[in-house]
Amino acid sequence: MTAAPVRTWAERYAPSTREVYRRTLLELAADDPRILCLDSDMGGLDDLFGPVLPEQYVNVGIAEANLVSVAAGLAATGFLPYANTMSGFASARACEQVKIDVAHNNLPVRIVGTHGGFSAGHYGPTHHALEDLAILRTLPNLTVVVPADSAETEYAVRATAGLPGPLYLRLGRNPAPPVYDGPYQFRVGEAVRLRQGEDVTIVATGPHPVTMALEAARALAVRGISARVLNVHTVKPFDTAAIAAAARETGALVTVEDHVLAGGLGSAVCEVVAGICPVPVRRIGVADRFHDSVGTETDLLDGAGVSARAVEEAVLSLRSA
Incomplete structure (x- = not known):
């Protein structure tokens, strides 16, 4: 059968x-x-x-x-x-x-x-x-x-x-929320703009961070803040052009990743911004310490400060600075 x-x-x-x-x-x-x-x-x-x-x-x-x-x-x-x-x-x-x-x-x-x-x-x-x-x-x-x-x-x-x-x-281990609901053209090294925005750009990589970025953007829209969302599915080669354009066009960036802050997506974004178009950047990632708790992926991320709410607060802090 x-x-x-x-x-x-x-x-x-x-x-x-x-x-x-x-x-x-x-x-x-x-x-x-x-x-x-x-x-x-x-x-x-x-x-x-x-x-x-x-x-x-x-x-x-x-x-x-x-x-x-x-x-x-x-x-x-x-x-x-x-x-x-x-x-x-x-x-x-x-x-x-x-x-x-x-x-x-x-x-x-x-x-x-x-x-x-x-x-x-x-x-x-x-x-x-x-x-x-x-x-x-x-x-x-x-x-x-x-x-x-x-x-x-x-x-x-x-x-x-x-x-x-x-x-x-x-890759991950467990099912994660879907990001795409239909076919699209995947290109190595080319970030995907999942949401248009003019006030700030949220840059994310990986299933939960991208979902958090989209959730935060929807919450920010209620506050009248237009947030662009970039899915950086290729960390290397890095889409320098997309990050530089986001910096020029929205004036501020927030990164989110399920990775330590040192050396990951946030660092890659800062490397681009510092050299091409200096703008404020806030990074949401896992704190620089060992995390000894045993738990679910989402619980551990939340405990490490990686959440949609943290992304939203980072954007609001940029707006009030």
Whole structure:
């Protein structure tokens, strides 16, 4: 018996970003024998991918550094390996292998990190991935993509399948609110303007931050403040033109991310603004401390000061300054 077809946009993209990624990867691999799925015993891929395309599936076990090195070797021989692990392990435990084996050699390895930000909060601080963007966006040749929802995940996976160099794809764990309700053209390195605005720009990356930005913009509209919202799905290469235009046209920026304040989206925005069009910037992100609580992703974000209300207050502080 075959599965019932998915009939609507909402049904197709109801699962989490990681689930939509896995489905999309299987579809791409079925048409391209060069695509390999390298697993680090994540669970799920062994049931979804392995039985369907066993010759394109390898589980290296819980050995993240080895995972990346194996992927680099396979890429050097003409394969297109997707190395699957958790974001915190890809960026920290395997950082040297990503830097030397993959990025330095500019190999087409796709490093797919799930459980980004606080999305593995139920495992505690060992599994938080709050520094990964700061680490990986510094590496030459590496493209860094953070989809805003499940639909954008599929678009991003398909758009980056042919990249000649390496990719880091940051995904969550649980379903997040949808951002898109219909098709659009995903372009690597090109931010998406989700909402028009003239008074301030809210810049966000990742599922929960983008949702917070949109929620804050709606609340600000009630106050008579017109807030532009930019979804920066590509952290590297960074859309300098969109940020510079937002600075010139709206005069102030607020950034929001599920990442530490140092080195992430807010830092990237400040780097652009300082060099091209200096305007006030307020950054909403995770405070510079270890967060030892165990909890849900949304509870941990709220406890760390990352919320729609915090974004709204940051905009209001700019307006009153």
